[in-house]
Amino acid sequence: MVGISDKCTEDIARERKKCSFSSTELTHFWDGGVELTKRRKLLENYFLSDPELKSSVPLEYLSHKEKYERSIKLSCLFFKKISNWLEHNDTISAMEVYQSVLGGSLGSAVLKDGFPFAVHYVMFIPTIIGQGTMAQQAHWISRAWNLEIMCTYAQTELGHGTFIRGLETTSTYDPDTEEFVLHSPTLTSYKWWPGGLGHTCNYAVVLAQLYTKGQCHGIHPFVVQLRDEETWMPLPGIKIGEIGCKLGFNTVNNGYLGFDHVRIPRDRLLMKNNKVLKDGTYVKSQNDKLTYGTMIFVRVIVVRGVAASNLAKAVTIATRYSAVRRQSELKPGEPEPQIMEFQTQQYKLFPAIATVFAIKSSATWLWDVYNSVTKDLDQGDLDKLPELHAMACCLKAISTSDANQMIETCRFACGGHGYMTSSNFPTIYSSLTAAVTYEGENTVLLLQTARYLVKAWSQRDVTSATITATLKYLSDFRPSDIYQPWSLTMSNLAEAFRLVAAGKIKYCSEHIDYLIQKGYTSEDAWNATSIQLTQIAEAHCRAFIVDTFVKETEVAVVSEPVRKVLVQLCELYSVYWLLKNVGDFLVYSHLKISDVDAVNERLAELLAAIRPNAVGIVDSFDFHDDILDSALGAYDGRVYERIFEAANKSPLNAEPVNESFHKYLKPFLKGQM
Numbered sequence: 001m002v003g004i005s006d007k008c009t010e011d012i013a014r015e016r017k018k019c020s021f022s023s024t025e026l027t028h029f030w031d032g033g034v035e036l037t038k039r040r041k042l043l044e045n046y047f048l049s050d051p052e053l054k055s056s057v058p059l060e061y062l063s064h065k066e067k068y069e070r071s072i073k074l075s076c077l078f079f080k081k082i083s084n085w086l087e088h089n090d091t092i093s094a095m096e097v098y099q100s101v102l103g104g105s106l107g108s109a110v111l112k113d114g115f116p117f118a119v120h121y122v123m124f125i126p127t128i129i130g131q132g133t134m135a136q137q138a139h140w141i142s143r144a145w146n147l148e149i150m151c152t153y154a155q156t157e158l159g160h161g162t163f164i165r166g167l168e169t170t171s172t173y174d175p176d177t178e179e180f181v182l183h184s185p186t187l188t189s190y191k192w193w194p195g196g197l198g199h200t201c202n203y204a205v206v207l208a209q210l211y212t213k214g215q216c217h218g219i220h221p222f223v224v225q226l227r228d229e230e231t232w233m234p235l236p237g238i239k240i241g242e243i244g245c246k247l248g249f250n251t252v253n254n255g256y257l258g259f260d261h262v263r264i265p266r267d268r269l270l271m272k273n274n275k276v277l278k279d280g281t282y283v284k285s286q287n288d289k290l291t292y293g294t295m296i297f298v299r300v301i302v303v304r305g306v307a308a309s310n311l312a313k314a315v316t317i318a319t320r321y322s323a324v325r326r327q328s329e330l331k332p333g334e335p336e337p338q339i340m341e342f343q344t345q346q347y348k349l350f351p352a353i354a355t356v357f358a359i360k361s362s363a364t365w366l367w368d369v370y371n372s373v374t375k376d377l378d379q380g381d382l383d384k385l386p387e388l389h390a391m392a393c394c395l396k397a398i399s400t401s402d403a404n405q406m407i408e409t410c411r412f413a414c415g416g417h418g419y420m421t422s423s424n425f426p427t428i429y430s431s432l433t434a435a436v437t438y439e440g441e442n443t444v445l446l447l448q449t450a451r452y453l454v455k456a457w458s459q460r461d462v463t464s465a466t467i468t469a470t471l472k473y474l475s476d477f478r479p480s481d482i483y484q485p486w487s488l489t490m491s492n493l494a495e496a497f498r499l500v501a502a503g504k505i506k507y508c509s510e511h512i513d514y515l516i517q518k519g520y521t522s523e524d525a526w527n528a529t530s531i532q533l534t535q536i537a538e539a540h541c542r543a544f545i546v547d548t549f550v551k552e553t554e555v556a557v558v559s560e561p562v563r564k565v566l567v568q569l570c571e572l573y574s575v576y577w578l579l580k581n582v583g584d585f586l587v588y589s590h591l592k593i594s595d596v597d598a599v600n601e602r603l604a605e606l607l608a609a610i611r612p613n614a615v616g617i618v619d620s621f622d623f624h625d626d627i628l629d630s631a632l633g634a635y636d637g638r639v640y641e642r643i644f645e646a647a648n649k650s651p652l653n654a655e656p657v658n659e660s661f662h663k664y665l666k667p668f669l670k671g672q673m
């Protein structure tokens with residue numbers, strides 16, 4: 001056993017020695033600067049060195065109820081510790097701390113299946129900021145921030161998650177008492193899914209159809225008290241519970257909620273955008289989609305905080321494992337190679353590494369645009385909202401669907417051991433795959449982006465002078481560009497992605513027009529074209545990601561060896577996705593059949609070029625072992641000992657003979673049953 005351990009640690013140490021660049025420098029780039037790396041590590045040390053936040057029994061061996069109870073205990077200790085930190089340290093802002101513990105991966109080291117308090121921070125508080133008046137913000141944010149109350153965001157119902165205009169919960173204004181009356185008229189109108197709703201929260205923002213003076217004005221956000229602040233008993237008329245076990249998120253306490261004519265004061269309607277006056281008069285905002293603001297915010301943070309971060313974890317585990325796992329023969333009679341020597345293994349891992357960096361660069365863009373558009377909205381300027389919505393939708397959808405598929409590939413890349421819970425792939429996968437559905441199901445979000453693109457195509461000549469940066473390629477598009485010569489340069493690859501997006505958008509738009517001319521209604525024509533419509537949203541998103549990644553590699557303030565790695569990863573991302581959709585590139589770009597072999601060769605060259613640096617690159621994500629929480633992916637490479645140690649934590653191994661032997665197996669084998 002000792003021999004195996006030495007061999008693994010030697011293998012991984014050798015990988016680190018042959019790395020051609022400084023992993024530490026790449027870590028600084030990944031974090032956004034030396035200072036940010038220092039701050040991240042400071043927070044990690046503070047939380048991860050606390051024995052109270054560690055659990056001796058792995059979560060998976062607890063019952064559902066025990067998991068919940070542990071999650072509440074750990075959440076209270078963890079969030080108390082955050083408050084202590086904020087009280088005594090002013091070097092790191094509260095926002096940065098919460099981003100790091102909830103939006104980053106630090107929290108997963110404490111409670112790997114998710115926090116029942118997360119929606120309080122990620123959705124409730126942002127909704128009050130985005131939808132509340134100054135007075136409402138002062139009241140609710142201070143109560144929520146000081147943890148006097150615990151809150152969630154209750155939008156989805158049993159019958160409707162996607163089509164939120166179809167939500168059934170009603171909130172009817174009664175001018176006599178100046179109250180709203182909340183009611184759930186059907187079983188399908190029960191709120192279903194909100195994190196922490198089951199037993200953890202006593203307040204929620206509830207989205208309900210607002211009725212006043214006999215007229216429905218669509219969905220609006222209301223702050224509703226659900227439980228007594230002292231006894232925690234549900235208030236009269238509130239029917240509340242937990243929705244049961246799920247694929248993952250089993251410590252998040254997702255809940256259900258119904259109302260039986262529950263009365264709340266008028267000022268519980270969040271009135272920054274729309275208002276109801278005392279006499280019941282409805283005052284409309286300039287854009288009714290402002291009510292959807294919180295969803296944009298969460299989509300933005302999902303891209304980096306959830307998609308990039310979970311994929312980075314998975315690929316770190318699989319790459320380190322591939323450096324120490326030896327299997328088969330490359331050449332007869334030679335020692336078994338590290339499985340990373342197989343080209344097929346490299347093809348499973350390295351595009352995922354490239355995708356992590358690609359998602360990260362687009363996420364940075366999206367976060368900056370989100371902040372700038374939010375400032376504009378506060379000044380009443382809504383011009384850039386459609387672009388932000390369209391980009392948040394497609395980037396959320398593409399980043400989570402890529403991560404979803406690539407995390408599974410990373411698991412496959414670890415063979416049977418990847419299937420063990422101790423690899424941590426099951427939790428990483430179940431956390432990430434939820435993001436394909438929550439905060440807007442991915443297909444639906446792609447169709448939102450497609451709607452924006454088809455509209456932009458029809459207006460491209462009229463608006464070309466004012467067209468936004470992400471759409472400029474549409475007004476620049478000339479169909480004859482597909483006759484340009486092909487070359488294997490980064491600028492040419494980026495151009496090919498833009499040509500594919502523009503060509504497909506043109507085709508889709510013309511196809512919809514053609515169907516309408518044939519007699520289809522515009523809605524039927526849309527539905528009959530919707531497979532291609534999701535593809536145009538993807539093509540637009542890929543062209544954007546490639547462009548953003550290229551620009552980032554050009555302007556990054558890094559040494560030449562690090563830049564070289566980034567350029568290789570950027571090219572690999574482009575070549576990989578080109579080959580995945582080669583048919584589109586042959587039809588819509590200047591790639592010709594005779595060029596495809598060269599692209600395949602370039603893919604092989606890039607995999608070989610990245611191979612010596614692979615461990616160094618994933619090291620640069622700098623995951624603390626407690627955050628990776630994987631027997632296969634720890635820094636020291638001691639894979640086999642860790643798998644063994646994890647197996648011995650099984651409660652079944654605590655006794656040599658299980659009592660079921662005496663009760664059932666023995667009588668069964670003796671024919672006495």
Ligand SMILES: CCC/C=C/C(=O)SCCNC(=O)CCNC(=O)[C@H](O)C(C)(C)COP(=O)([O-])OP(=O)([O-])OC[C@H]1O[C@@H](n2cnc3c(N)ncnc32)[C@H](O)[C@@H]1OP(=O)([O-])[O-]
Nearest residue numbers: 155161162163164165289292295296389438439440441444
């Ligand atoms: C930790 C995580 C926990 C998870 C929490 C959750 O999941 S919480 C639950 C999360 N739940 C979900 O995420 C639910 C997902 N569902 C939805 O978000 C919506 O129901 C919808 C967008 C799919 C359709 O909505 P609809 O039928 O009302 O709209 P429509 O299609 O008829 O388009 C009309 C116009 O509105 C525009 N527009 C739309 N959205 C936005 C926006 N945010 N901003 C700005 N604009 C927006 C759109 O572009 C179009 O513009 P155009 O072309 O007229 O200029």
Ligand SMILES: Cc1cc2nc3c(=O)[nH]c(=O)nc-3n(C[C@H](O)[C@H](O)[C@H](O)COP(=O)(O)OP(=O)(O)OC[C@H]3O[C@@H](n4cnc5c(N)ncnc54)[C@H](O)[C@@H]3O)c2cc1C
Nearest residue numbers: 154155156160161162193194195434437438439440441443
């Ligand atoms: C882990 C988790 C946590 C969640 N947390 C919360 C929370 O805190 N608060 C909250 O309010 N909600 C929450 N949700 C709910 C979540 O937001 C919804 O499940 C999500 O928006 C999808 O809606 P749905 O379940 O109705 O799916 P559906 O819309 O029923 O999707 C089913 C299928 O129908 C297709 N479909 C639906 N409409 C269209 C269309 N127009 N065009 C083409 N195809 C369509 C979809 O593509 C999909 O294939 C959570 C969900 C999960 C899984």
